[in-house]
Amino acid sequence: METGVEEAIPGRSLPIARIVAPRSVAVVGASEDVGKFGGRVIHYLQKHGFPGRILPINPNRATIRGLPAYPRVSAAPEPADVAILAVPAASLEAQVADCAAAGVGACIVITGKLAEAGLEGAALQDRVLGIARAAGMRLVGPNCLGIFNPVDRAMLSSSLALEEDGYAPGGIGLVSQSGALMGTLLSFGRHHGARFSRCISVGNQADLALEDFLAFLLEDAATRAIGLYIEGLRDPARFRGLLRTARQAGKPVFIVKAGRSEAGAQAARSHTASLAGAFPAFEAVCRDAGAVLMEDPQAMVLACDAAIRLPRWPAAELGLAPIASSGGSTVTFADMLPGAGLRVARMSTATRAVLGRWMPESHVALPVDTGSFHEGTSGDGLSACIRAFMADPDVGAVVVPMTTQPDMAGRTALFPPLAREGGKPLLYLMTAGAVGDASRAVMRAADFPFFDRMSDALAVARALDAEAAGRLRAAAPPPARPDGAGPAPALPPGALTEGEAKRLLAAYGIPVTRERAAATVEEAIIAARAIGFPVVLKGVSRAVVHKSDLGLVRLKLRDEAALAAAFTEVAAALEAAAPGQAEGCVVQEMARGEAELFLGATHDPQFGPMVLAGAGGVLVEFLHDVRMAPAPLSAADARALIEGLRVAPVLRGLRGRPGSDVEAAAEALVRLSWLAADLGPRLVELDVNPLILRAAGQGAIVVDARATLTEETTR
Amino acid sequence: METGVEEAIPGRSLPIARIVAPRSVAVVGASEDVGKFGGRVIHYLQKHGFPGRILPINPNRATIRGLPAYPRVSAAPEPADVAILAVPAASLEAQVADCAAAGVGACIVITGKLAEAGLEGAALQDRVLGIARAAGMRLVGPNCLGIFNPVDRAMLSSSLALEEDGYAPGGIGLVSQSGALMGTLLSFGRHHGARFSRCISVGNQADLALEDFLAFLLEDAATRAIGLYIEGLRDPARFRGLLRTARQAGKPVFIVKAGRSEAGAQAARSHTASLAGAFPAFEAVCRDAGAVLMEDPQAMVLACDAAIRLPRWPAAELGLAPIASSGGSTVTFADMLPGAGLRVARMSTATRAVLGRWMPESHVALPVDTGSFHEGTSGDGLSACIRAFMADPDVGAVVVPMTTQPDMAGRTALFPPLAREGGKPLLYLMTAGAVGDASRAVMRAADFPFFDRMSDALAVARALDAEAAGRLRAAAPPPARPDGAGPAPALPPGALTEGEAKRLLAAYGIPVTRERAAATVEEAIIAARAIGFPVVLKGVSRAVVHKSDLGLVRLKLRDEAALAAAFTEVAAALEAAAPGQAEGCVVQEMARGEAELFLGATHDPQFGPMVLAGAGGVLVEFLHDVRMAPAPLSAADARALIEGLRVAPVLRGLRGRPGSDVEAAAEALVRLSWLAADLGPRLVELDVNPLILRAAGQGAIVVDARATLTEETTR
Incomplete structure (x- = not known):
């Protein structure tokens, strides 16, 4: 198992497990005033019951908040495991040097205006890092918001999120390149009863990076699901390996990646001085590794929580079964499913038979409106229907979009046992305001998730379905090199002629004209x-x-x-x-066929060899109908990639036209992926446009191709 | 102005204004027990301060909840304006007859298991309606949840939403075919400080229908924005006229229509015994009339509220300006915009100059991270930037996705005055949990909307942008018949030959081969x-x-x-x-050109003549790239419809290819729309596939066409 948890060198290079749960914490700039950073950090450590020693650092006071204070970190009676610093940038270097001299294990540097602010800040950050490295002292940040560790009651942060009482420990591990967002998500999750293990704000990642903390969370027994807010990666290859390890460890990973949109990408670059990588390659790598990419950080937290506290979504691409006493809420929820890439389940005969006992035959359909149950059967019928859905193989989850009704809280209490007994997720929606609070309290007491918004439940359902797909991927065999795929012939650097590009393709067993x-x-x-x-x-x-x-x-x-x-x-x-x-x-x-595709290969600077497939000809440009996957890839993945294109129905044959040889196209894509993998960074790009697909069973052939190679020595 | 508010016949046919704000209410089945329907109705009338007379009806008690009770409605000392009935279906007929005999103005019938439950229920519903009609008594429902009227403190419902205290009066009028959903939305809106004028649950619409209440809300001075939850319409033509009237009255209408998805359509049919009409025609009619169609009922309430309490979104298709102290929240919000059909604004030079005063030149970009402001300038810089955005012509709204930070509530208080001064919407997002409650309280006190979810703010931004588009549509001139468009030649009923279809097209001045x-x-x-x-x-x-x-x-x-x-x-x-x-x-x-389109015309059973345009040839079938509009339509609308197709970039010319004559295609569509309008229900369908578009300025020509007419006498 690949991890980033280093062995502790005694007195130096503190392992992350100790940084996250230190025995002693020095607070540089400690204050009585909770309006000030240093006052808040100590206040929160105390308020949330930090069990270790707190060492306030302040040259002007003998005690702070009842604790003995020290003028410098090096004047404290023991070298702290961790020092927290949010001093002005001007004094940062001296304070870090003092920490290093005192033998502090790690500094959490909240101070901003460093590398993210420009060249001057970047130089200061480098000097600070140099001091830490020389002393074997680790750094978290700078420009971070610290660490929340509810498991060990170590809340090492000045975040206002810590104003809330009692963050009970749980299984969600968060690593975030935005500290403020992290604090907000902690508070947001708490409303829903979601509980966290460790939350780490990594800031500018001068020393310890997101990948280090991800590695820690994979080994951390308290952490059961992981949420990541990423702007840019320090070590993409290691990150990819860690996602695979997460799958092996059975810990689902949900990710929000900044920079999907162009504006977002630009802003993410300026924000924490880290390069927001190309989104399509990132997306392809996450899918390949079985991690779930999401859009909305709030929904990400709810998905982490659902993955821990709900029974597992059984398999990918299953349907949902909405059932409630309000036709209006079940119908609108069902209407929103296709837009979210989801669908209503198809009921089995057995399920229909059960429903038929409780309602007129004409009303047996999904979504289920329990208002159509026979008089007086509502409670029993509801339970019976949910049990039937839980046993139905096409149902991924039951959804109960509750509206105001008599005895809401009592009705609500029915659902957690039904979900646990049935062994599938039940998404309970309480969309009312304060009048639904009693029901929410029931769910909190039952340690069961609830949703306040239809949109939240939709986003989580989609994430859980994708998580199931990722779980199944992890069990698939690795790609195997087909016979006759390579080696690549010797070719000149730079742009190749069509003939040269085709020779390269032919060397991998891809048919060319x-x-x-x-x-x-x-x-x-x-x-x-x-x-x-x-x-x-x-x-x-x-x-x-x-x-x-x-x-x-x-x-x-x-x-x-x-x-x-x-x-x-x-x-x-x-x-x-x-x-x-x-x-x-x-x-x-002159090749002819039933359909055409675009195939491509490239070397992503972050994630290495990649292949693409898309609608061929002029369609590729206006439909943006292209999908990407890391190379090499398996035949099954190649097929799934092509089947996932919007143009797929045309390939399968429209209106009685013969279907085309998708199988041959998938094989060509597999072979191309080995070509990309073998050439590695030598390959700038290779386009096949079009690959002509003949009728099913008749093969596919490359009609035109172009490629560009770098000089072999340049990378 | 078209409305549905009838004149009151003295003592009979009570106008809706009086049904919604009755002077006296008889509660049939009154009870001391708030666990029972009749107990709750009286309790809620009293709790919410109903100023009129309450007449409890119960044969077994002399007083109920301190009020004199009567054995029958007809035994009460005065004929009630309104009687509320939630009696068992078996006794409904007798009770309604008694109300009719007593001269009651209107019955609100909560009782269910009527037309929505099957043939037996439908027969009972017809008998009840017959009794009411004969007496000139109006019916609301059956199978409804009553009426909330915070303006007149007339809460005529047993909905548990009324457990909440103090629904202050406001400007949102709701009409809903789902009562439970309506109660839920009332409570949901209250959390956000949204306030309602009248909310009406229409149930099975045996007598008074959604259209009647919509007409009432258009004339109602208290109502400023309208939300509709619709399953099926009773009078589509009247509905369409009312949407136009709403525009003239300056009252935006936001609609959630059940049955967008196939499963939803099926369920909506079984739910309230009303036909869920074809969604694409409904959508086209709403767009044409300037109403805003939404997906999520929760977002619909927030949009109604934003339309009332925020300054107006100035024009359609403007950008958003996200600004906050958390890069993470602004970047993820910006990333979510394209998926919601929105975009980040393009800053003017003037705006850039203002931003440049507060942050390094390299950081001047949207979204704005105020963390990059020069030291100590955060508050002033924030205000200055927001003022600049408010003045920037490409900015539709400023978005502040706040995260946990020091003095959140104080910072929050800055925004309402900035929005009011700037005259554009400011979407304030507080995504934290309880730690954000103080900020929410600030917004409630300032009578300013807030959002708890990024997804809510996105949905509302999209709705406000669409609302602005609808406002501008209302100002556009009506379609004018082009020269030489018609009349239609005499043609046989049934399927036409290609030649006949082309003759029909040619009679409307559409070029054919x-x-x-x-x-x-x-x-x-x-x-x-x-x-x-x-x-x-x-x-x-x-x-x-x-x-x-x-x-x-x-x-x-x-x-x-x-x-x-x-x-x-x-x-x-x-x-x-x-x-x-x-x-x-x-x-x-043999016609040749640069591109092809599909054009179609049909007669929608609900909304009458419609035209369609879509990608031509085989693409029309797999891309589902078709848009619809009611006929006749203006040249501007025809152009916008074609420009809105996904295939539009191909029409405009890809990669140096010449653009095609979109103008000529738009003219053909206008002429086709007059053909559809003239033929009316005689036209079953007419397909032009393809219309070949020559190079810009060279025209377009119909290459193939087919059409089917009904017998002239059948409709």
């Missing part, structure tokens, strides 16, 4: 006779990217006359388009 | 010479719908030999496909 070079009309005609009419004629130059835009491609040449005429024109166009760089003409087989 | 009938090869050749090669040959039979699937269409016939060969084949295929129903062949002009 037959072609022959032709320097003259006569050679072209001989080539065409060998290949068979109709043919395609193309002008070749590595200086030209979009050949068809420049008149360098002539399709469907049916006979020698047409070919001869085309040759003259293409040769002229070629000289015009790439003077002095023309590399002659090629005659190609 | 030239064609000539040809009974023999010789005639075909003569026709082709007149039209000019290449030509198209088609076999004609009104029995055949998809001609190309049967080999009845031959394209690109370049010369007489090719035409002659094709003629023989098509003639044979035609006899095979439609034995005895062949109507000969036609030779057509």
Whole structure:
């Protein structure tokens, strides 16, 4: 198992487990005034029952909040495990040096205006890091908001979220590149009864990074589900490995990644001085590793909580069974499912039979309105229907969108036992305001999640379904190299000609159109006779990217006359388009089929080799119908990737048209993925556009391709 | 102005204004026990300070809750304006008859298991309605939850939502086909400080329908914004007119319509015995009338509230300006915008200059992280930036996604005056739990909306933007009939031939391909010479719908030999496909262009004539890229409809390709809309597929069309 938890060197390099649960904490800038940072930190340590020693540091006071104070960290009677600093940037360097001299294990640096603020701050951050490294002292931050550890009652933060009483310990581990967001989520989760193990604000990650804390949480027995708010990664390869480890450890990971949108990406860069990586590659890696990417941090916390406190969502792509006494709430919830990528369950015959006992046959349908139950059967019928749904193989979860009704709290109490007995999630929605508080209290007392918003329940249902998909992925065998995939031939650096790119593809067993070079009309005609009419004629130059835009491609040449005429024109166009760089003409087989796809390969600077598939031809550009996956990938993943395209119905055959050979396209994608994996950073990009898919069982063939390689020595 | 508020006939046919604010209320089945319906109704009337007379009806008691009780409604000392009944279905008929005999103005019938439960219930409902009609007594319901009227303190309901204290009067009028949902929304809104004028649960709408109450709310001075939860309409044409009236009255209407999804549609049908109409036509009519269709009833209430209590969103399709002290919250909010159909604003030079005073030039970007402000400038900088955004023409609203921070409540108090001064919406988000309650209290005290969820703020921003679009639509001139649009030629009922369909289109000035009938090869050749090669040959039979699937269409016939060969084949295929129903062949002009569209016209059973446009050819089927509008429509609307298609970028010209004549396509759509309007219910459907768009300025032409008419006498 890959982890980042270092062994403790005695007196130096404190392990994260001790930083998160220190025996002693020095608070630099301690104060009696809770309006000040240093006052709040001590107040919160005390208020939340910190069991270790608190060492207030203040040169002007003998005691603070009843504790003996010391003028400097180095003047304290013992070297603190952790020092918390939120001093002005101007005095940070001296204070960190004093901590280092005193043998402090780790500094949590709240101070901001460092690397995130510009070059001057970055230089100061580097100096501070140098001091810490030299002393074997760890740093959390700077520009962070500290650590919440309800398990050990170590609330090492000045966050106002700590104004709330009693954060009971639980299983949610959070790591966040935004401290304020983290504090907010802690308070938000508490309303729902969600409980946390450790929450870490990593700030600028000068020393300890998100990956280090993620590794810690994977080994941490208290943590059962993990939420991450990420702006940019320090070590993408390690991060990817840790996501896989999380799956093996049975700990679901839910992630919100800043920078999905262009504006978000820009802001995330300026915010914590970390590069927000390309989102599509990040998304592909998360899916591959079985982690769940979400949009909304609030929903992320609810999903972590649901993953811990609800029974497991049994498998991916299951339906939901909404049932409640309000037709209005179940119908609107059902209406919102397709927009969230979800669906209503299809009831089994057994389930229908059960429902038929409680309501008129004409009303047996999902969503279920218990208002249609036979007179006086509401409570019993509700329980019986929920039991039937729990046993129905197409049901992923039961949803109860409750509205105001008599004895709400009593009715509410029915659900936790039904969910536990049934072994599937039950999403309980209480959308009313204060009048629903008694019901919420029932759920808190039963240690059962509830939702205040239909939108929250939808986001969590989608996350739990994706989590189930990730769980199943983890059990799938790793990709295997197909016969005849590689090795790559020797090729020049830079832009390849179409012929070179196709040679590369052919070396991985990917079918390409037959072609022959032709320097003259006569050679072209001989080539065409060998290949068979109709043919395609193309002008070749590595200086030209979009050949068809420049008149360098002539399709469907049916006979020698047409070919001869085309040759003259293409040769002229070629000289015009790439003077002095023309590399002659090629005659190609004219491939036809039922459908076309775009395939691509690239090397992501963060995550390495990637493949793409998308709608072919001009559609790829306006539909943005492209999906990405890390390379190499398995045949099943390649198939799923292609089947996930919006254009998939066209591939399968529309309105009686024959389906196309998706299987062959998937194989081509697998082979391309091994090519990408083998070339590694040498591959800048490779586009196949189009891959022509023949009728099912007839194969697929690359009609055009282009590729660019770097110099072998440059990376 | 169209309204549904009838004049009061003295003593009979009470106007809705009096039903909603009665002077006296008889409660049938009154009880001391608040566990019982009749007990709760009286309790809530008293608790919420009903100023009129309450007449408890109970044959077994002299007084109830301190009030004199009467054995029957007809035994009370005066005829009540309103009687509330939640008696068992078995005694409903007798009780309603007694109310009628007593001269009661209206019965609010909570009793369920009527038309929604099956045939027996429907028969009872009809009898009850007959009794009421005969007496000139109005009915609300049955199967409803009554009326909340905070303006007149008339809470005529047993809903548990009335357990909450003090529903202060406000401007939101609600009409709902789900009573339980309505009570829930009332309580939900109250948490946010949203206040209501009148909320009406209409149930099965045996007598008074949603349209009646909507008409009432349009005239009601207390109501400033309207929310509707609709399952099915009783009078779609009247409803559409009322939406237009709402626009003229300056009252925005926000609607959640059940049945968007298939499962939802099914459930809505079974739920209140009302037909859930086709969603796309409903959506088109709402957009046309300037009403805002939403998905989530909770968000609908927040949108109504925001429309009343926030300054107006200035115009459609503006951007948002997120600003806060947490980079994490502003970035994730910005990331969620594109998914909600929204975007970050583009800052003007003036705005950039203001921001540059408060933060390093490198950080001047949206979203704004006030953490990057120069030291000590946070409060002033925040106000200055918000003022700049308020003045920026691309900003529709400022968004402040607040996270936990020192002096949250004090900071919160800054925003209401800034929004009021700036005259644009400011969406204030407090996503923390209890630690944010002090800030929420500040907003309630300032009478200013707040949001607990990013998802709520997104949904409301989208709704306000759509509301602005609707406001601007209302100011647009009505559609004008273009020259030469109609009249329609006489045509046979049933399926038309392609030629007949094209004649119909041509009569409305829509260009169609030239064609000539040809009974023999010789005639075909003569026709082709007149039209000019290449030509198209088609076999004609009104029995055949998809001609190309049967080999009845031959394209690109370049010369007489090719035409002659094709003629023989098509003639044979035609006899095979439609034995005895062949109507000969036609030779057509071969049209070419840059792009193609699908156009359609139909007559919606609820809303009348409709036109559609979508991606042409095979794309229309797999992209579901179709938009609908009521006919006739204006040129501007036709253009907007086509520009709104996903395929629009292709029409405008991709990657250097010439753009196509969208203007001509829009004109064809306008002319088609007059055709649909003129034919009315005679038109079953008319498809143009494809309309070929030539290069910009070169026009568009119908290549194929089919149509079906009903018998003129059938509708």
